[in-house]
Amino acid sequence: MARLAIIGSAGAMGAALRQIIEASEHIYVGGADHGDDVAALAKDADALVDFSAPQALEANLSAARDADIPIVIGTTGLSEAHHRLIDEAVERIPVLQTGNTSLGVTLLAHLVREAAQRLGPDWDIEIVEMHHRRKVDAPSGTALLLGEAAAGGRNIDLGAYRESGRDGHTGARAEGAIGFAALRGGTVAGEHSVIFAGEQERISLSHSAENRSIFARGAVRAAEWLIGREPGRYAMTDVLDL
Known part of the structure:
Protein backbone atom coordinates (compact mmCIF):
# COMPACT_ATOMS: atom_id res chain seq x y z
CA MET A 1 0.00 0.00 0.00
CA THR A 98 8.77 8.90 -19.77
CA GLY A 99 6.82 10.12 -22.78
CA ASN A 100 4.28 7.35 -22.21
CA THR A 101 3.38 5.31 -19.13
CA SER A 102 1.50 2.59 -21.02
CA LEU A 103 2.94 -0.85 -20.46
CA GLY A 104 1.99 -1.75 -24.04
CA VAL A 105 3.87 1.23 -25.49
CA THR A 106 6.87 0.35 -23.32
CA LEU A 107 6.97 -3.11 -24.88
CA LEU A 108 6.41 -1.58 -28.34
CA ALA A 109 9.46 0.67 -27.90
CA HIS A 110 11.50 -2.40 -26.94
CA LEU A 111 10.39 -4.18 -30.13
CA VAL A 112 11.14 -1.08 -32.24
CA ARG A 113 14.67 -0.93 -30.89
CA GLU A 114 15.20 -4.61 -31.61
CA ALA A 115 13.81 -4.28 -35.15
CA ALA A 116 15.93 -1.22 -35.94
CA GLN A 117 19.04 -2.99 -34.75
CA ARG A 118 18.42 -6.23 -36.60
CA LEU A 119 17.08 -4.82 -39.88
CA GLY A 120 19.82 -2.23 -40.27
CA PRO A 121 19.97 1.09 -42.13
CA ASP A 122 18.68 -0.30 -45.44
CA TRP A 123 15.17 -0.14 -44.00
CA ASP A 124 13.52 3.30 -43.87
CA ILE A 125 11.74 4.20 -40.63
CA GLU A 126 8.61 6.35 -40.44
CA ILE A 127 6.59 7.08 -37.28
CA VAL A 128 2.93 8.09 -37.62
CA GLU A 129 0.86 9.24 -34.64
CA MET A 130 -2.68 10.54 -34.14
CA HIS A 131 -4.21 12.27 -31.12
CA HIS A 132 -7.31 14.25 -30.19
CA ARG A 133 -7.82 17.78 -31.47
CA ARG A 134 -6.86 19.40 -28.14
CA LYS A 135 -3.29 18.06 -27.98
CA VAL A 136 -0.86 20.98 -28.10
CA ASP A 137 2.54 19.37 -28.82
CA ALA A 138 3.75 17.47 -31.87
CA PRO A 139 5.26 15.00 -32.41
CA SER A 140 3.82 13.39 -29.32
CA GLY A 141 6.03 12.36 -26.45
CA THR A 142 5.28 8.76 -27.36
CA ALA A 143 6.33 9.27 -30.99
CA LEU A 144 9.61 10.77 -29.80
CA LEU A 145 10.07 7.88 -27.36
CA LEU A 146 9.63 5.45 -30.27
CA GLY A 147 12.02 7.53 -32.38
CA GLU A 148 14.62 7.37 -29.64
CA ALA A 149 14.15 3.60 -29.49
CA ALA A 150 14.71 3.31 -33.25
CA ALA A 151 17.75 5.59 -33.09
CA GLY A 152 19.11 3.60 -30.16
CA GLY A 153 18.78 0.41 -32.15
CA ARG A 154 20.87 1.99 -34.90
CA ASN A 155 23.28 3.56 -32.42
CA ILE A 156 22.68 7.06 -33.83
CA ASP A 157 21.51 10.41 -32.43
CA LEU A 158 17.83 11.02 -33.19
CA GLY A 159 18.34 14.79 -33.42
CA ALA A 160 20.74 14.36 -36.32
CA TYR A 161 18.44 12.05 -38.31
CA ARG A 162 14.94 13.29 -37.44
CA GLU A 163 12.67 14.49 -40.27
CA SER A 164 9.23 15.98 -39.67
CA GLY A 165 6.76 18.43 -41.19
CA ARG A 166 7.55 17.59 -44.82
CA ASP A 167 5.84 19.98 -47.25
CA GLY A 168 6.40 21.09 -50.80
CA HIS A 169 9.32 20.00 -52.99
CA THR A 170 11.44 18.36 -50.30
CA GLY A 171 13.67 16.27 -52.52
CA ALA A 172 14.46 12.61 -51.99
CA ARG A 173 14.26 11.10 -48.54
CA ALA A 174 17.52 11.57 -46.64
CA GLU A 175 19.49 8.37 -46.15
CA GLY A 176 19.05 6.98 -42.65
CA ALA A 177 16.31 9.48 -41.73
CA ILE A 178 13.68 8.71 -39.09
CA GLY A 179 10.50 10.43 -40.23
CA PHE A 180 7.60 11.73 -38.13
CA ALA A 181 4.02 12.54 -39.13
CA ALA A 182 1.45 13.94 -36.67
CA LEU A 183 -2.32 13.76 -37.18
CA ARG A 184 -4.85 15.60 -34.98
CA GLY A 185 -8.61 15.23 -34.75
CA GLY A 186 -11.62 13.99 -32.86
CA THR A 187 -11.20 12.33 -29.50
CA VAL A 188 -8.42 9.85 -30.30
CA ALA A 189 -6.61 8.90 -27.09
CA GLY A 190 -3.47 7.90 -28.97
CA GLU A 191 -2.43 5.81 -31.96
CA HIS A 192 1.17 5.13 -32.98
CA SER A 193 2.69 3.13 -35.81
CA VAL A 194 6.34 2.58 -36.61
CA ILE A 195 6.81 1.55 -40.22
CA PHE A 196 9.95 -0.21 -41.42
CA ALA A 197 10.02 0.03 -45.23
CA GLY A 198 12.51 -2.17 -47.07
CA GLU A 199 12.88 -3.33 -50.64
CA GLN A 200 9.55 -4.86 -51.68
CA GLU A 201 8.37 -5.34 -48.07
CA ARG A 202 7.17 -3.43 -45.00
CA ILE A 203 6.82 -4.14 -41.30
CA SER A 204 4.43 -2.12 -39.12
CA LEU A 205 4.53 -2.15 -35.33
CA SER A 206 1.52 -0.40 -33.82
CA HIS A 207 -0.26 0.48 -30.60
CA SER A 208 -3.75 1.90 -30.05
CA ALA A 209 -4.86 3.51 -26.80
CA GLU A 210 -8.59 3.15 -26.32
CA ASN A 211 -8.80 5.03 -23.04
CA ARG A 212 -6.55 7.18 -20.82
Missing part, protein backbone atom coordinates in the same frame (compact mmCIF):
# COMPACT_ATOMS: atom_id res chain seq x y z
CA ALA A 2 1.40 3.40 -1.02
CA ARG A 3 0.29 6.98 -0.47
CA LEU A 4 0.20 8.64 -3.88
CA ALA A 5 -0.33 12.29 -4.83
CA ILE A 6 -1.13 13.69 -8.26
CA ILE A 7 0.30 16.89 -9.74
CA GLY A 8 -2.07 18.04 -12.46
CA SER A 9 -5.08 16.49 -10.79
CA ALA A 10 -7.64 18.73 -12.50
CA GLY A 11 -6.78 17.47 -16.00
CA ALA A 12 -8.12 14.45 -17.83
CA MET A 13 -5.11 12.34 -16.85
CA GLY A 14 -5.45 13.51 -13.25
CA ALA A 15 -9.03 12.26 -13.14
CA ALA A 16 -8.01 8.92 -14.65
CA LEU A 17 -5.17 8.57 -12.16
CA ARG A 18 -7.38 9.26 -9.16
CA GLN A 19 -9.89 6.67 -10.35
CA ILE A 20 -7.19 4.01 -10.73
CA ILE A 21 -5.60 4.84 -7.36
CA GLU A 22 -8.90 4.76 -5.50
CA ALA A 23 -9.81 1.43 -7.12
CA SER A 24 -6.48 -0.07 -6.04
CA GLU A 25 -4.95 -0.94 -2.69
CA HIS A 26 -3.14 2.42 -2.64
CA ILE A 27 -4.20 5.64 -0.91
CA TYR A 28 -4.92 8.87 -2.78
CA VAL A 29 -3.61 11.64 -0.51
CA GLY A 30 -4.58 14.58 -2.73
CA GLY A 31 -3.83 16.56 -5.84
CA ALA A 32 -2.21 19.83 -6.80
CA ASP A 33 -2.70 22.15 -9.74
CA HIS A 34 -1.50 25.58 -10.84
CA GLY A 35 -0.94 27.75 -7.77
CA ASP A 36 -1.28 24.93 -5.25
CA ASP A 37 1.39 24.08 -2.66
CA VAL A 38 3.06 20.97 -4.07
CA ALA A 39 5.64 20.94 -1.27
CA ALA A 40 2.95 20.57 1.40
CA LEU A 41 1.27 17.79 -0.58
CA ALA A 42 4.56 15.93 -1.00
CA LYS A 43 5.07 15.73 2.77
CA ASP A 44 2.03 13.44 3.06
CA ALA A 45 2.91 11.16 0.13
CA ASP A 46 5.19 8.22 -0.59
CA ALA A 47 5.46 9.23 -4.26
CA LEU A 48 4.37 11.99 -6.63
CA VAL A 49 2.87 11.41 -10.08
CA ASP A 50 3.29 14.44 -12.32
CA PHE A 51 1.09 15.05 -15.38
CA SER A 52 1.04 18.84 -15.20
CA ALA A 53 3.00 21.22 -17.46
CA PRO A 54 6.69 21.67 -18.37
CA GLN A 55 6.86 25.08 -16.66
CA ALA A 56 5.94 23.45 -13.34
CA LEU A 57 8.65 20.81 -13.48
CA GLU A 58 11.33 22.69 -11.53
CA ALA A 59 8.99 23.32 -8.57
CA ASN A 60 7.72 19.74 -8.67
CA LEU A 61 11.22 18.28 -8.60
CA SER A 62 12.13 20.60 -5.74
CA ALA A 63 9.10 19.43 -3.75
CA ALA A 64 10.04 15.78 -4.29
CA ARG A 65 13.64 16.42 -3.24
CA ASP A 66 12.63 18.31 -0.12
CA ALA A 67 10.27 15.50 0.91
CA ASP A 68 12.84 12.85 -0.11
CA ILE A 69 10.29 10.89 -2.18
CA PRO A 70 10.32 9.59 -5.76
CA ILE A 71 8.47 11.22 -8.63
CA VAL A 72 7.01 9.79 -11.84
CA ILE A 73 7.04 12.41 -14.62
CA GLY A 74 4.60 11.79 -17.47
CA THR A 75 4.49 15.43 -18.59
CA THR A 76 5.40 15.76 -22.28
CA GLY A 77 6.91 18.64 -24.24
CA LEU A 78 10.04 18.80 -22.06
CA SER A 79 13.08 20.72 -23.31
CA GLU A 80 16.78 20.04 -22.87
CA ALA A 81 16.73 22.47 -19.93
CA HIS A 82 14.03 20.36 -18.26
CA HIS A 83 16.08 17.20 -18.74
CA ARG A 84 19.06 18.92 -17.12
CA LEU A 85 16.85 19.65 -14.10
CA ILE A 86 15.95 15.97 -13.93
CA ASP A 87 19.61 14.99 -14.18
CA GLU A 88 20.33 17.20 -11.17
CA ALA A 89 17.40 15.82 -9.17
CA VAL A 90 18.33 12.16 -9.66
CA GLU A 91 21.47 12.68 -7.60
CA ARG A 92 19.18 12.79 -4.55
CA ILE A 93 15.92 10.99 -5.43
CA PRO A 94 14.64 8.33 -7.82
CA VAL A 95 12.91 9.83 -10.88
CA LEU A 96 11.08 7.96 -13.62
CA GLN A 97 10.52 10.16 -16.67
CA SER A 213 -6.89 4.61 -18.06
CA ILE A 214 -4.07 2.58 -19.64
CA PHE A 215 -1.66 5.47 -19.00
CA ALA A 216 -2.98 5.95 -15.47
CA ARG A 217 -2.64 2.24 -14.72
CA GLY A 218 0.95 2.22 -15.95
CA ALA A 219 1.81 5.39 -14.02
CA VAL A 220 0.49 3.93 -10.77
CA ARG A 221 2.47 0.74 -11.33
CA ALA A 222 5.57 2.85 -12.03
CA ALA A 223 5.10 4.86 -8.83
CA GLU A 224 4.63 1.69 -6.81
CA TRP A 225 7.81 0.22 -8.34
CA LEU A 226 9.82 3.42 -7.78
CA ILE A 227 9.23 3.61 -4.02
CA GLY A 228 12.31 2.48 -2.13
CA ARG A 229 14.64 2.61 -5.13
CA GLU A 230 18.06 4.20 -5.00
CA PRO A 231 18.40 7.76 -6.35
CA GLY A 232 18.74 7.68 -10.12
CA ARG A 233 16.97 8.09 -13.42
CA TYR A 234 14.62 5.29 -14.39
CA ALA A 235 12.37 4.41 -17.33
CA MET A 236 9.29 2.28 -17.92
CA THR A 237 11.54 -0.42 -19.35
CA ASP A 238 12.97 -0.80 -15.85
CA VAL A 239 9.46 -1.44 -14.51
CA LEU A 240 8.99 -4.25 -17.03
CA ASP A 241 12.60 -5.42 -16.61
CA LEU A 242 13.30 -5.16 -20.35
Whole structure:
Protein backbone atom coordinates (compact mmCIF):
# COMPACT_ATOMS: atom_id res chain seq x y z
CA MET A 1 0.00 0.00 0.00
CA ALA A 2 1.40 3.40 -1.02
CA ARG A 3 0.29 6.98 -0.47
CA LEU A 4 0.20 8.64 -3.88
CA ALA A 5 -0.33 12.29 -4.83
CA ILE A 6 -1.13 13.69 -8.26
CA ILE A 7 0.30 16.89 -9.74
CA GLY A 8 -2.07 18.04 -12.46
CA SER A 9 -5.08 16.49 -10.79
CA ALA A 10 -7.64 18.73 -12.50
CA GLY A 11 -6.78 17.47 -16.00
CA ALA A 12 -8.12 14.45 -17.83
CA MET A 13 -5.11 12.34 -16.85
CA GLY A 14 -5.45 13.51 -13.25
CA ALA A 15 -9.03 12.26 -13.14
CA ALA A 16 -8.01 8.92 -14.65
CA LEU A 17 -5.17 8.57 -12.16
CA ARG A 18 -7.38 9.26 -9.16
CA GLN A 19 -9.89 6.67 -10.35
CA ILE A 20 -7.19 4.01 -10.73
CA ILE A 21 -5.60 4.84 -7.36
CA GLU A 22 -8.90 4.76 -5.50
CA ALA A 23 -9.81 1.43 -7.12
CA SER A 24 -6.48 -0.07 -6.04
CA GLU A 25 -4.95 -0.94 -2.69
CA HIS A 26 -3.14 2.42 -2.64
CA ILE A 27 -4.20 5.64 -0.91
CA TYR A 28 -4.92 8.87 -2.78
CA VAL A 29 -3.61 11.64 -0.51
CA GLY A 30 -4.58 14.58 -2.73
CA GLY A 31 -3.83 16.56 -5.84
CA ALA A 32 -2.21 19.83 -6.80
CA ASP A 33 -2.70 22.15 -9.74
CA HIS A 34 -1.50 25.58 -10.84
CA GLY A 35 -0.94 27.75 -7.77
CA ASP A 36 -1.28 24.93 -5.25
CA ASP A 37 1.39 24.08 -2.66
CA VAL A 38 3.06 20.97 -4.07
CA ALA A 39 5.64 20.94 -1.27
CA ALA A 40 2.95 20.57 1.40
CA LEU A 41 1.27 17.79 -0.58
CA ALA A 42 4.56 15.93 -1.00
CA LYS A 43 5.07 15.73 2.77
CA ASP A 44 2.03 13.44 3.06
CA ALA A 45 2.91 11.16 0.13
CA ASP A 46 5.19 8.22 -0.59
CA ALA A 47 5.46 9.23 -4.26
CA LEU A 48 4.37 11.99 -6.63
CA VAL A 49 2.87 11.41 -10.08
CA ASP A 50 3.29 14.44 -12.32
CA PHE A 51 1.09 15.05 -15.38
CA SER A 52 1.04 18.84 -15.20
CA ALA A 53 3.00 21.22 -17.46
CA PRO A 54 6.69 21.67 -18.37
CA GLN A 55 6.86 25.08 -16.66
CA ALA A 56 5.94 23.45 -13.34
CA LEU A 57 8.65 20.81 -13.48
CA GLU A 58 11.33 22.69 -11.53
CA ALA A 59 8.99 23.32 -8.57
CA ASN A 60 7.72 19.74 -8.67
CA LEU A 61 11.22 18.28 -8.60
CA SER A 62 12.13 20.60 -5.74
CA ALA A 63 9.10 19.43 -3.75
CA ALA A 64 10.04 15.78 -4.29
CA ARG A 65 13.64 16.42 -3.24
CA ASP A 66 12.63 18.31 -0.12
CA ALA A 67 10.27 15.50 0.91
CA ASP A 68 12.84 12.85 -0.11
CA ILE A 69 10.29 10.89 -2.18
CA PRO A 70 10.32 9.59 -5.76
CA ILE A 71 8.47 11.22 -8.63
CA VAL A 72 7.01 9.79 -11.84
CA ILE A 73 7.04 12.41 -14.62
CA GLY A 74 4.60 11.79 -17.47
CA THR A 75 4.49 15.43 -18.59
CA THR A 76 5.40 15.76 -22.28
CA GLY A 77 6.91 18.64 -24.24
CA LEU A 78 10.04 18.80 -22.06
CA SER A 79 13.08 20.72 -23.31
CA GLU A 80 16.78 20.04 -22.87
CA ALA A 81 16.73 22.47 -19.93
CA HIS A 82 14.03 20.36 -18.26
CA HIS A 83 16.08 17.20 -18.74
CA ARG A 84 19.06 18.92 -17.12
CA LEU A 85 16.85 19.65 -14.10
CA ILE A 86 15.95 15.97 -13.93
CA ASP A 87 19.61 14.99 -14.18
CA GLU A 88 20.33 17.20 -11.17
CA ALA A 89 17.40 15.82 -9.17
CA VAL A 90 18.33 12.16 -9.66
CA GLU A 91 21.47 12.68 -7.60
CA ARG A 92 19.18 12.79 -4.55
CA ILE A 93 15.92 10.99 -5.43
CA PRO A 94 14.64 8.33 -7.82
CA VAL A 95 12.91 9.83 -10.88
CA LEU A 96 11.08 7.96 -13.62
CA GLN A 97 10.52 10.16 -16.67
CA THR A 98 8.77 8.90 -19.77
CA GLY A 99 6.82 10.12 -22.78
CA ASN A 100 4.28 7.35 -22.21
CA THR A 101 3.38 5.31 -19.13
CA SER A 102 1.50 2.59 -21.02
CA LEU A 103 2.94 -0.85 -20.46
CA GLY A 104 1.99 -1.75 -24.04
CA VAL A 105 3.87 1.23 -25.49
CA THR A 106 6.87 0.35 -23.32
CA LEU A 107 6.97 -3.11 -24.88
CA LEU A 108 6.41 -1.58 -28.34
CA ALA A 109 9.46 0.67 -27.90
CA HIS A 110 11.50 -2.40 -26.94
CA LEU A 111 10.39 -4.18 -30.13
CA VAL A 112 11.14 -1.08 -32.24
CA ARG A 113 14.67 -0.93 -30.89
CA GLU A 114 15.20 -4.61 -31.61
CA ALA A 115 13.81 -4.28 -35.15
CA ALA A 116 15.93 -1.22 -35.94
CA GLN A 117 19.04 -2.99 -34.75
CA ARG A 118 18.42 -6.23 -36.60
CA LEU A 119 17.08 -4.82 -39.88
CA GLY A 120 19.82 -2.23 -40.27
CA PRO A 121 19.97 1.09 -42.13
CA ASP A 122 18.68 -0.30 -45.44
CA TRP A 123 15.17 -0.14 -44.00
CA ASP A 124 13.52 3.30 -43.87
CA ILE A 125 11.74 4.20 -40.63
CA GLU A 126 8.61 6.35 -40.44
CA ILE A 127 6.59 7.08 -37.28
CA VAL A 128 2.93 8.09 -37.62
CA GLU A 129 0.86 9.24 -34.64
CA MET A 130 -2.68 10.54 -34.14
CA HIS A 131 -4.21 12.27 -31.12
CA HIS A 132 -7.31 14.25 -30.19
CA ARG A 133 -7.82 17.78 -31.47
CA ARG A 134 -6.86 19.40 -28.14
CA LYS A 135 -3.29 18.06 -27.98
CA VAL A 136 -0.86 20.98 -28.10
CA ASP A 137 2.54 19.37 -28.82
CA ALA A 138 3.75 17.47 -31.87
CA PRO A 139 5.26 15.00 -32.41
CA SER A 140 3.82 13.39 -29.32
CA GLY A 141 6.03 12.36 -26.45
CA THR A 142 5.28 8.76 -27.36
CA ALA A 143 6.33 9.27 -30.99
CA LEU A 144 9.61 10.77 -29.80
CA LEU A 145 10.07 7.88 -27.36
CA LEU A 146 9.63 5.45 -30.27
CA GLY A 147 12.02 7.53 -32.38
CA GLU A 148 14.62 7.37 -29.64
CA ALA A 149 14.15 3.60 -29.49
CA ALA A 150 14.71 3.31 -33.25
CA ALA A 151 17.75 5.59 -33.09
CA GLY A 152 19.11 3.60 -30.16
CA GLY A 153 18.78 0.41 -32.15
CA ARG A 154 20.87 1.99 -34.90
CA ASN A 155 23.28 3.56 -32.42
CA ILE A 156 22.68 7.06 -33.83
CA ASP A 157 21.51 10.41 -32.43
CA LEU A 158 17.83 11.02 -33.19
CA GLY A 159 18.34 14.79 -33.42
CA ALA A 160 20.74 14.36 -36.32
CA TYR A 161 18.44 12.05 -38.31
CA ARG A 162 14.94 13.29 -37.44
CA GLU A 163 12.67 14.49 -40.27
CA SER A 164 9.23 15.98 -39.67
CA GLY A 165 6.76 18.43 -41.19
CA ARG A 166 7.55 17.59 -44.82
CA ASP A 167 5.84 19.98 -47.25
CA GLY A 168 6.40 21.09 -50.80
CA HIS A 169 9.32 20.00 -52.99
CA THR A 170 11.44 18.36 -50.30
CA GLY A 171 13.67 16.27 -52.52
CA ALA A 172 14.46 12.61 -51.99
CA ARG A 173 14.26 11.10 -48.54
CA ALA A 174 17.52 11.57 -46.64
CA GLU A 175 19.49 8.37 -46.15
CA GLY A 176 19.05 6.98 -42.65
CA ALA A 177 16.31 9.48 -41.73
CA ILE A 178 13.68 8.71 -39.09
CA GLY A 179 10.50 10.43 -40.23
CA PHE A 180 7.60 11.73 -38.13
CA ALA A 181 4.02 12.54 -39.13
CA ALA A 182 1.45 13.94 -36.67
CA LEU A 183 -2.32 13.76 -37.18
CA ARG A 184 -4.85 15.60 -34.98
CA GLY A 185 -8.61 15.23 -34.75
CA GLY A 186 -11.62 13.99 -32.86
CA THR A 187 -11.20 12.33 -29.50
CA VAL A 188 -8.42 9.85 -30.30
CA ALA A 189 -6.61 8.90 -27.09
CA GLY A 190 -3.47 7.90 -28.97
CA GLU A 191 -2.43 5.81 -31.96
CA HIS A 192 1.17 5.13 -32.98
CA SER A 193 2.69 3.13 -35.81
CA VAL A 194 6.34 2.58 -36.61
CA ILE A 195 6.81 1.55 -40.22
CA PHE A 196 9.95 -0.21 -41.42
CA ALA A 197 10.02 0.03 -45.23
CA GLY A 198 12.51 -2.17 -47.07
CA GLU A 199 12.88 -3.33 -50.64
CA GLN A 200 9.55 -4.86 -51.68
CA GLU A 201 8.37 -5.34 -48.07
CA ARG A 202 7.17 -3.43 -45.00
CA ILE A 203 6.82 -4.14 -41.30
CA SER A 204 4.43 -2.12 -39.12
CA LEU A 205 4.53 -2.15 -35.33
CA SER A 206 1.52 -0.40 -33.82
CA HIS A 207 -0.26 0.48 -30.60
CA SER A 208 -3.75 1.90 -30.05
CA ALA A 209 -4.86 3.51 -26.80
CA GLU A 210 -8.59 3.15 -26.32
CA ASN A 211 -8.80 5.03 -23.04
CA ARG A 212 -6.55 7.18 -20.82
CA SER A 213 -6.89 4.61 -18.06
CA ILE A 214 -4.07 2.58 -19.64
CA PHE A 215 -1.66 5.47 -19.00
CA ALA A 216 -2.98 5.95 -15.47
CA ARG A 217 -2.64 2.24 -14.72
CA GLY A 218 0.95 2.22 -15.95
CA ALA A 219 1.81 5.39 -14.02
CA VAL A 220 0.49 3.93 -10.77
CA ARG A 221 2.47 0.74 -11.33
CA ALA A 222 5.57 2.85 -12.03
CA ALA A 223 5.10 4.86 -8.83
CA GLU A 224 4.63 1.69 -6.81
CA TRP A 225 7.81 0.22 -8.34
CA LEU A 226 9.82 3.42 -7.78
CA ILE A 227 9.23 3.61 -4.02
CA GLY A 228 12.31 2.48 -2.13
CA ARG A 229 14.64 2.61 -5.13
CA GLU A 230 18.06 4.20 -5.00
CA PRO A 231 18.40 7.76 -6.35
CA GLY A 232 18.74 7.68 -10.12
CA ARG A 233 16.97 8.09 -13.42
CA TYR A 234 14.62 5.29 -14.39
CA ALA A 235 12.37 4.41 -17.33
CA MET A 236 9.29 2.28 -17.92
CA THR A 237 11.54 -0.42 -19.35
CA ASP A 238 12.97 -0.80 -15.85
CA VAL A 239 9.46 -1.44 -14.51
CA LEU A 240 8.99 -4.25 -17.03
CA ASP A 241 12.60 -5.42 -16.61
CA LEU A 242 13.30 -5.16 -20.35
